Amino acid sequence: MLEPTDLTARAISELRTRFGTEAAVTGRAPGRVNLIGEHTDYNAGLVLPVALPHATYAAAAPRTDGVIRITSAQEPEPFTGHVDELGPEIEGWAAYVAGVLWTLREAGLVSGGLDMHLESSVPLGAGLSSSASVECATAVAALGAAGRTLDADLQRAIVDAGIRAETEVADAPTGGMDQSVAVFAEAGGALLIDFDSGEHHSVPLALGERTILVTDTRVKHQLTDGGYASRRAQCEKAAADLGLSSLREADLEQVETLGDEVVRRRARHIVTETARVEPTVTALGEGDWASISELFAASHASMRDDFEISVVELDLAVSTAVEAGADGARMTGGGFGGSIVSILPSEAVETVTAAIDRAFAEAGHNPPGHLIATPSAGASYTAC
Structure with missing residues (x-):
């Protein structure tokens, strides 16, 4: 850069x-x-x-x-x-x-x-x-x-x-x-x-000897291709079906009453993802990397399974980063490509990036890019 x-x-x-x-x-x-x-x-x-x-x-x-x-x-x-x-x-x-x-x-x-x-x-x-x-x-x-x-x-x-x-x-x-x-x-x-x-x-970050690493899968996403708009429409339908102004007002019990299975999963991601934010703030402030691992893993699984915005390259980058020593990793952004974010010991940056590069090469994917996200x-x- x-x-x-x-x-x-x-x-x-x-x-x-x-x-x-x-x-x-x-x-x-x-x-x-x-x-x-x-x-x-x-x-x-x-x-x-x-x-x-x-x-x-x-x-x-x-x-x-x-x-x-x-x-x-x-x-x-x-x-x-x-x-x-x-x-x-x-x-x-x-x-x-x-x-x-x-x-x-x-x-x-x-x-x-x-x-x-x-x-x-x-x-x-x-x-x-x-x-x-x-x-x-x-x-x-x-x-x-x-x-x-x-x-x-x-x-x-x-x-x-x-x-x-x-x-x-x-x-x-x-x-x-x-x-x-x-x-x-x-x-x-x-x-x-x-x-x-x-x-x-x-929000102050107690990163200490930790680094925020971003890995760009080089899978290009476009917000004008309909994927983002369809997810937004599904969320709006979920809120309307529940008689709420937004899904911020919903809880999981309400979400599970939604009749449309796809709309129900979309809403479940929003409710659980919003609930993960404040615990993440606490964990980052305290340097609680075990909690970061759990929160990031749950977030990625929710985006992959309930919101269905991940792709194979993102999933591979996340699993490889964690296996290679990252405290936690998840896809970030609108989805359908793009990047993952990892928090990891600073000394592990080279190990993790090399492992992701190797995994992508073995899978036949284009080489990813990496950058350090200094706040x-x-x-x-x-x-x-």
Whole structure:
């Protein structure tokens, strides 16, 4: 992974090379890995994500003519438009960037044109929230270029802008966890978010000689292919059949009365997964790795069997990590591919990664990728 200073410098240099303009600000927003609480955000549940050191960097310069020009190191084609033409019909990768500028303009937070270039170290399609990282980096850079100071209200507006861009423009449903942690995360901790009350706070992690390891199976997932939407619809049906506003209000006894067997299993995952979050917070705070092992194992089994969002590569990575010395491992993210998260003794990182690499090779899978998830801070911008 390139260092943040290298990516910032590259973003500034590319803005100058491509557009002949000097950056006024650079924005940064991280990717994330969710420690536990999968698919619970849109069910008014609890989640416990960590912001990654891997992030998107946006160099931006304001324009006075209303023109918007955006390029990305990850995309071959630039986006060019005008502020008066922005709207929910934006297509392709620009939906996540120009879509954010549209939502910020709709909220009265930005008004003028902009030149912007994006660089990112967040793996694409790995279930590590590369899209929210792009959205929030775009937002903080645009707000910084507009001379606005980030405060609690503006942070909330950034989260809302990212959610709107992803759901209304990119047509990729999101529960809001990714944007929330990208903005509100604090270095050194996880972010406990309650999607019923809307409250969130940083949770200290007693990792000591432990490391959070993320393994990308390189099986690409897409949130627009229907799998996510169908799970969400099934959860909404379960709540409606129980006469509840959300599955946060349900208990297991109620869930077992549901007549549709598939809907019942989907609801069972949500209820049990939400119930695992607070014990995980306690275990991480106390360094109780035996409990982490049990909680992660139960979470993965629930996603595999009840929610049916795992794949063979994820299952293999999880079982191999545990057998090779991880305290606990589970799939993370939306599912249907992507990554697993493991907590393990720091001295075991090389052993575990080598074991997973070997298991994938023997099974004929593509080589996985690995990264260390050092808990990092949320979005910010810096004046150039």
